[in-house]
Amino acid sequence: MSVISVKNLKKYYQVYQKEPGLTGSIKSLFSRRYQSVRAVDGISFDIEPGELVGFIGPNGAGKTTTLKVLSGLLYPTSGQVQVLGFTPFDRKSQFQKQFSLVMGQKNQLWWDLPALDSFILNREIYEIPPANFDKTLKALVKMLDLKDILKVQVRKLSLGQRMKCELVAALLHSPQVLFLDEPTIGLDVVMQKKIRDFIKNYQQKFNATIILTSHYMGDVRELCDRIIVIDHGKIFFDGKLNTIIKKYATHKQLEIIFANPITKDQIRKLTRAKIKYFDPPRVVLSVKKSLANSLAVKLLKNFAVADLNITEPAIEDIIRQLFGDRELA
Amino acid sequence: MRFKTYSKYWLKTSALTLQSLLATRLSSFLFLAGKFVRFFFFLAFLFVLKDRLGTIAGYSLDQVIIFFLVYNLFDLFGQFFYRGIYWFREEIVSGSFDFTLAKPLNPLFQILTAHTDFLDLPLLLVVIVALGWRLNSVSAPDLVSFAFLSLAAVIIVTAIHIAVAAVGVITTEVDHTIWIFRDLASMGRVPIDIYVESVRAFLTFVVPIALVFTFPAKALLGFLTPVTIAGVLAASVFIWWLSLKFWHYALTQYSSASS
Amino acid sequence: MGKYLKIFQTSLINGFVYRLNFIMWRVRHVIQFLAVYFLWLAIYADNNQLFGYSRAAMLTYVIGTSVLRSFVLSSRSQTVGVEIASGDLNNYLVKPVSYLKNWLARDLSDKLLNLLFMTFELTLVILLLRPPLLPPASSPAAAIFIVAVILAMLLYFLFSFLVSSFAFWYPEHNSWPLRFFIFMILEFLAGGLFPLDIFPPVVYNFFRLLPPAFFLFQPMQIYLGRVDLAGAVGLVAANLVWLVLLYRVSRAVWRKGLKIYGAYGR
Numbered sequence: 001m002s003v004i005s006v007k008n009l010k011k012y013y014q015v016y017q018k019e020p021g022l023t024g025s026i027k028s029l030f031s032r033r034y035q036s037v038r039a040v041d042g043i044s045f046d047i048e049p050g051e052l053v054g055f056i057g058p059n060g061a062g063k064t065t066t067l068k069v070l071s072g073l074l075y076p077t078s079g080q081v082q083v084l085g086f087t088p089f090d091r092k093s094q095f096q097k098q099f100s101l102v103m104g105q106k107n108q109l110w111w112d113l114p115a116l117d118s119f120i121l122n123r124e125i126y127e128i129p130p131a132n133f134d135k136t137l138k139a140l141v142k143m144l145d146l147k148d149i150l151k152v153q154v155r156k157l158s159l160g161q162r163m164k165c166e167l168v169a170a171l172l173h174s175p176q177v178l179f180l181d182e183p184t185i186g187l188d189v190v191m192q193k194k195i196r197d198f199i200k201n202y203q204q205k206f207n208a209t210i211i212l213t214s215h216y217m218g219d220v221r222e223l224c225d226r227i228i229v230i231d232h233g234k235i236f237f238d239g240k241l242n243t244i245i246k247k248y249a250t251h252k253q254l255e256i257i258f259a260n261p262i263t264k265d266q267i268r269k270l271t272r273a274k275i276k277y278f279d280p281p282r283v284v285l286s287v288k289k290s291l292a293n294s295l296a297v298k299l300l301k302n303f304a305v306a307d308l309n310i311t312e313p314a315i316e317d318i319i320r321q322l323f324g325d326r327e328l329a
Numbered sequence: 330m331r332f333k334t335y336s337k338y339w340l341k342t343s344a345l346t347l348q349s350l351l352a353t354r355l356s357s358f359l360f361l362a363g364k365f366v367r368f369f370f371f372l373a374f375l376f377v378l379k380d381r382l383g384t385i386a387g388y389s390l391d392q393v394i395i396f397f398l399v400y401n402l403f404d405l406f407g408q409f410f411y412r413g414i415y416w417f418r419e420e421i422v423s424g425s426f427d428f429t430l431a432k433p434l435n436p437l438f439q440i441l442t443a444h445t446d447f448l449d450l451p452l453l454l455v456v457i458v459a460l461g462w463r464l465n466s467v468s469a470p471d472l473v474s475f476a477f478l479s480l481a482a483v484i485i486v487t488a489i490h491i492a493v494a495a496v497g498v499i500t501t502e503v504d505h506t507i508w509i510f511r512d513l514a515s516m517g518r519v520p521i522d523i524y525v526e527s528v529r530a531f532l533t534f535v536v537p538i539a540l541v542f543t544f545p546a547k548a549l550l551g552f553l554t555p556v557t558i559a560g561v562l563a564a565s566v567f568i569w570w571l572s573l574k575f576w577h578y579a580l581t582q583y584s585s586a587s588s
Numbered sequence: 589m590g591k592y593l594k595i596f597q598t599s600l601i602n603g604f605v606y607r608l609n610f611i612m613w614r615v616r617h618v619i620q621f622l623a624v625y626f627l628w629l630a631i632y633a634d635n636n637q638l639f640g641y642s643r644a645a646m647l648t649y650v651i652g653t654s655v656l657r658s659f660v661l662s663s664r665s666q667t668v669g670v671e672i673a674s675g676d677l678n679n680y681l682v683k684p685v686s687y688l689k690n691w692l693a694r695d696l697s698d699k700l701l702n703l704l705f706m707t708f709e710l711t712l713v714i715l716l717l718r719p720p721l722l723p724p725a726s727s728p729a730a731a732i733f734i735v736a737v738i739l740a741m742l743l744y745f746l747f748s749f750l751v752s753s754f755a756f757w758y759p760e761h762n763s764w765p766l767r768f769f770i771f772m773i774l775e776f777l778a779g780g781l782f783p784l785d786i787f788p789p790v791v792y793n794f795f796r797l798l799p800p801a802f803f804l805f806q807p808m809q810i811y812l813g814r815v816d817l818a819g820a821v822g823l824v825a826a827n828l829v830w831l832v833l834l835y836r837v838s839r840a841v842w843r844k845g846l847k848i849y850g851a852y853g854r
Contacts, residue, residue: 013584068585073430075581089581093433101431108428112349121345124337125434355758356765363765363772370776377786378631381638386630505612512619516626523630528622 003177003209004047004070009079010233011040011065039065041233042079047211049176052203054224054241055213058323062233063213067179070211071101084177097126100170104182107166109154115165116150119172126173133172140168143198160191167198178202180212184219196222217316231323245312248322252292253311254285259304270302271295281306286313338434343445350447360448368401368452371518386523392550396520398460399546403479404514405453407486412446413439414490418503426498427585437576441490463549471551474558478545481565485541488565488572495572495579510536517542540564591685592693599697614705621654624781625717639786644720645812646783651719652811653780653804655710658702660740660803661778665691668752669763672849688749688842695745725813732820736807739827743834744803750838756845779805785814799834802827 014034040062047053055063068074069081072088072095081088086095109118123133141147144164149157157165163183170178180199184192196219203210214220220227220241227244229237237244254273258281267275267283273295277284287295292310299305350357375397379390388396417440420426429439464472489510497503513536516524521532521539533539540561547553628650632643641649668691671677680687714721724730751770755763775781777800784795784805795801806827810820 065585068427071427071431073427073585074583091430091436096431096433099431101427103424103427106424106427108425110345112352113345117345121338121341122432124334124341125432127331127334127433353760356760359765359769363769366769366772367775370772371781374776374782377782382631382635384634386633502609502612505609505616509612509616509619512616512623516619516623519627519630524626525629528626 002046003049003084005082007044007080008042009040009081010042010077011069011074012077013037013039038233043235045228045238047209049209050207052210052224054220054227056220056227057230061230063230064181067181071179097173098175099177100175101179102166102170102183104185108169109165111155114151115154118169122169122172128173136172136174140171160187176208178208178210182213182215185215199223221315245318248318249313250289251286251313252289253313254287255309256283256305257281257307259306270298339442342443346444347447357448364452388520393519396546397518398456400518400542401456403482403486403541405449409446409449409453411441411490413441413443414493414507416444417494417497421497421501437491440494467549471549474548474553475545477558478548478561481561482541482545484565484569485537488569491572491576495576498579499582513538592689595690595693596697599694618709625650644722647719648722649783649808652808655706656804656807658706659699660744662699662702663695663745663748664698665748665752666767668749669755672755673759673762724811728817729810729813733807733811736810736824740803740807743799743831746834746838747799750841753841753845756848774800778803799830
């Protein structure tokens with residue numbers, strides 16, 4: 001049985017629009033025009049126990065809205081949603097004790113107090129038996145290397161430290177289902193890696209079901225076997241990460257290590273393929289899928305080549321190609 | 330009802346709030362002093378009136394002072410226990426209400442009680458002592474009806490705070506709504522019988538200010554019939570039910586702060 | 589001058605954007621007025637003369653102070669405290685504008701909005717309640733009254749600015765606690781709930797010359813002709829003295845505050 005099941009989910013909002021300037025302001029004082037925004041517009045998917053699924057799509061695609069519906073925060077305009085056999089919006093305590101929501105841009109910790117105080121408050125709220133609480137906290141603190149900062153005021157922590165504490169607060173009740181909305185946003189590369197490793201570890205150790213949205217394709221590439229691409233509130237793609245690459249990659253990459261010195265002109269004379277990287281002896285070309293093999297043959301014929309590789313493009317490139325210049329989030 | 334969990338949560342958050350009040354002691358002192366100034370200036374005004382005036386709307390000034398004390402009792406009750414409502418807008422706008430909703434504890438309980446305001450406690454004690462003084466000369470039946478009407482008042486005050494929170498969920502506007510309620514409530518500093526008919530009707534049937542502030546005081550003075558008392562109790566239960574309905578409707582309209 | 593005109597205009601637009609905010613604030617204003625008005629109506633139910641005020645004079649006083657409240661006590665300069673506490677003040681300090689004048693311009697735009705709404709509300713109140721309104725005692729009194737109101741606006745502006753300046757030293761809770769405390773005192777000492785001269789003479793003589801008395805109470809005394817013309821001119825002079833004094837003090841405090849602000853490097 002699937003842990004999460006979503007059928008034809010829709011969530012529409014009313015948004016008010018104002019014309020600029022004083023006249024617009026005075027007008028809006030008396031009458032306002034509202035516009036319906038289709039944040040989520042009929043999506044369906046099922047997620048099995050232990051899956052780690054990545055939601056990707058441009059800003060405003062509907063990813064966060066979907067997570068909020070799954071958490072029971074938002075009332076769906078229409079459609080059926082089941083998480084762990086519950087209807088999320090009923091917000092039954094038994095349901096709430098089995099999942100957790102982490103939002104990278106928001107915090108649930110008490111700002112003026114040490115994180116430990118918030119943890120203890122959560123112990124009461126989730127009715128975690130003290131023995132379990134101590135055990136889980138100890139394990140989490142060890143995994144995230146937090147020992148020294150538990151008693152420091154949250155406002156004095158760095159962003160990365162705070163994010164780690166947020167994760168602890170969210171995991172104290174050992175949830176089976178985890179919704180992570182931008183868990184690595186704003187963090188430096190080292191910290192991103194640490195959080196990523198932690199999520200992976202946690203998932204393997206507890207066989208948790210996780211949905212993750214992220215700005216950083218690195219998160220998705222390293223963590224998720226399955227991705228769901230959402231755009232304009234609709235599912236654009238749902239499947240294995242490498243399937244999307246096969247399906248949507250129009251180009252392949254040729255990576256060549258030349259044996260002799262080479263100039264850009266020499267390559268241009270031979271092919272119209274785009275030069276993506278040029279630092280002899282290493283050169284990377286991007287070429288249409290169908291022409292990749294023949295170009296490889298041509299190159300081998302015309303130049304002394306030390307090494308040649310034909311690879312799929314990076315997931316970042318594909319996504320960029322799909323959504324143009326719109327910012328990913 | 331998981332009474333133990335709820336009381337533990339209340340004690341814990343109250344302790345946390347008390348800690349931060351003690352940490353900002355000058356601010357706490359100023360708040361405290363401001364509340365006392367407001368209370369004693371109005372009391373002084375009533376005493377000045379007492380000097381020159383026999384009665385207002387048929388009440389002696391001593392009776393009017395009882396009304397003022399009862400008003401403070403329930404006004405301070407709301408502020409002491411439900412101070413969280415004044416923080417609610419910030420919670421909605423910043424999105425931390427999302428976390429509140431996701432937790433296995435009644436969200437209304439979390440919102441309203443999370444910031445128990447101990448700064449209202451000293452004045453609350455002063456008011457209770459002053460009323461207690463007066464209670465010596467009150468008959469037992471009047472005391473019983475006062476107890477019933479206090480229960481109704483507490484239920485209605487809670488219901489009003491729930492309704493304000495519901496408006497907050499729908500419009501993200503909280504502060505003005507609660508302040509308008511407080512302004513209307515301040516009309517209950519004196520017995521509402523002094524107002525003209527239409528205002529009195531408004532304060533009794535539209536916004537139940539009279540039920541919260543004036544009726545318990547009347548009960549104390551022995552002016553109420555059992556029928557009225559039963560009526561007020563029934564009304565309070567109805568208002569309570571209505572506010573919960575409204576709250577559940579508001580949650581279906583919640584749109585969450587965008588990230 | 590031009591840039592302050594622009595600030596005035598932008599602030600006006602802003603007022604419309606937060607329409608709910610603004611309307612709610614006006615609603616509160618009306619409720620507060622009605623509470624006081626009906627209280628006095630009840631007090632005068634069986635009497636026509638109390639505390640040296642006739643019924644008409646007292647109701648005119650109540651309506652008058654309520655109108656004045658919209659102009660005099662409507663300063664938004666409480667936001668100054670918030671900006672100091674949050675560090676948003678930096679945005680202004682790097683720009684070639686005078687912070688004081690910036691706020692004066694914003695205040696004036698606010699007062700214009702209040703004037704619009706006040707006119708509407710006052711018409712409604714007069715039509716619905718039909719209160720016995722008294723005209724100004726005499727035309728010279730009316731002229732001095734207007735001068736007194738303008739001075740009162742400036743005086744409250746400086747006063748409020750000064751209160752906000754203490755945020756440099758106590759930024760806790762956006763400097764709201766001090767303002768709350770001061771405002772609680774002000775509610776009474778300005779004469780918003782009742783005229784100050786109902787107090788015993790000893791108390792009254794002390795309160796009547798403090799700055800708050802000039803916000804609402806004294807202008808209405810001039811309007812009602814409860815002070816003679818010489819006395820009215822004297823009151824205006826006293827107001828001017830306070831104005832100069834508060835200006836000096838608030839400037840000095842502001843300068844001192846800026847040094848502390850810089851030293852903390854917030």
